Amino acid sequence: MSIRIAGTGGALPEKKVTNDMIAQMVDTSDEWIRERTGIGSRFVSTGETVASLVARACSLALERAGREAEEVELLLVATCTPEDALPCMACQVQEKIGAKEAVAFDLNAACAGFLFALHTAWAYVESGIYQNALVAGGEVLSKMIDWQDRGTCVLFGDGAGAVLVEKCADGGILSFVQHSDGNRGAVLSCGARPIANPYFTGASQERYVRMDGREVFSFALRQVPAAIEEALAKARLAVEDVDVFVLHQANRRIIEGISRRLGADLEKFPMNLEQVGNTSSAAIPLLLDMLYREGRIRSGQVVVLSGFGAGLTYGACVMRIN
Numbered sequence: 001m002s003i004r005i006a007g008t009g010g011a012l013p014e015k016k017v018t019n020d021m022i023a024q025m026v027d028t029s030d031e032w033i034r035e036r037t038g039i040g041s042r043f044v045s046t047g048e049t050v051a052s053l054v055a056r057a058c059s060l061a062l063e064r065a066g067r068e069a070e071e072v073e074l075l076l077v078a079t080c081t082p083e084d085a086l087p088c089m090a091c092q093v094q095e096k097i098g099a100k101e102a103v104a105f106d107l108n109a110a111c112a113g114f115l116f117a118l119h120t121a122w123a124y125v126e127s128g129i130y131q132n133a134l135v136a137g138g139e140v141l142s143k144m145i146d147w148q149d150r151g152t153c154v155l156f157g158d159g160a161g162a163v164l165v166e167k168c169a170d171g172g173i174l175s176f177v178q179h180s181d182g183n184r185g186a187v188l189s190c191g192a193r194p195i196a197n198p199y200f201t202g203a204s205q206e207r208y209v210r211m212d213g214r215e216v217f218s219f220a221l222r223q224v225p226a227a228i229e230e231a232l233a234k235a236r237l238a239v240e241d242v243d244v245f246v247l248h249q250a251n252r253r254i255i256e257g258i259s260r261r262l263g264a265d266l267e268k269f270p271m272n273l274e275q276v277g278n279t280s281s282a283a284i285p286l287l288l289d290m291l292y293r294e295g296r297i298r299s300g301q302v303v304v305l306s307g308f309g310a311g312l313t314y315g316a317c318v319m320r321i322n
């Protein structure tokens with residue numbers, strides 16, 4: 001028993017922000033950003049929320065799967081940028097799309113969040129608890145970015161993606177691996193609402209994303225190929241058997257480095273980061289949605305998903321499309 005993707009959806013805010021627009025705010029250039037990251041533009045919220053973006057992506061995924069919202073049994077939203085602490089984003093999405101029979105909750109594993117949520121859905125369906133799940137990743141990272149910090153503000157974008165997964169007898173997800181390394185959390189961090197009560201006298205927390213870019217870069221180059229090889233070995237497949245690698249869209253140079261380390265043709269690593277930047281937990285489902293709509297993911301193909309991010313968290317999943 002496994003799960004297959006029955007439908008995908010994606011949603012972006014209306015406002016497109018080009019590299020040139022960012023170069024008017026901080027000391028950077030289109031040339032620098034493209035050369036170091038591959039990013040050309042990103043979409044930034046002018047009022048869209050995680051819940052509104054995820055709800056749009058979920059409705060599209062349901063429509064493409066030919067399913068009604070009332071049929072959804074589990075609704076998972078991966079996000080590290082919820083607007084509200086309560087209620088969770090998944091419950092807000094549930095209300096917006098009318099998935100009134102679903103059990104809904106959030107999960108935060110930063111840029112690996114969608115992958116970890118997909119694994120959670122797989123575990124629920126495999127164990128027979130639910131028959132299907134809407135799994136989404138959505139972020140409004142622009143509210144956590146220090147727009148004066150050129151080392152981070154050029155990288156991230158807002159958006160959401162979702163997949164409807166359902167139980168299947170053959171194919172679908174073949175293997176999964178997940179890892180977390182909390183010892184290295186400081187290399188990519190962001191404070192949330194600080195402790196503020198009459199008894200607390202400590203210092204206030206950092207409110208914006210802070211990152212050691214080089215550390216993140218080398219972590220991704222080391223751990224992602226290893227996780228992909230581990231997941232492929234579990235599925236008794238080799239790198240050569242893979243048709244498409246759907247990787248977290250952080251940086252073109254990271255993806256090129258991973259393809260080299262795996263010895264796999266870069267053609268097999270589709271990217272959309274040039275248009276949307278790094279959308280954290282939305283990156284993998286947004287790219288999946290684009291690839292399904294363009295017919296670049298087809299029945300019978302072996303597809304690898306792999307994500308990595310703050311935590312540090314990372315993982316990989318092997319699927320046979322059906």
Ligand code: COA
Pocket residue numbers: 027028029032033036037111150151152154155211212213214216217250251278308309310
């Ligand atoms: N424009 C122009 N110059 C910039 C810049 C920008 N946007 N950001 C940093 N620089 C400068 C630095 O200040 C530094 O200048 P200095 O030499 O005078 O001190 C110089 O460029 C080199 O900085 P460095 O950090 O070594 O650059 P880099 O080649 O490592 O590229 C990143 C920086 C952030 C693009 C790169 O480290 C990266 O992509 N890391 C991974 C980040 C990531 O993907 N995070 C999310 C993971 S989910």
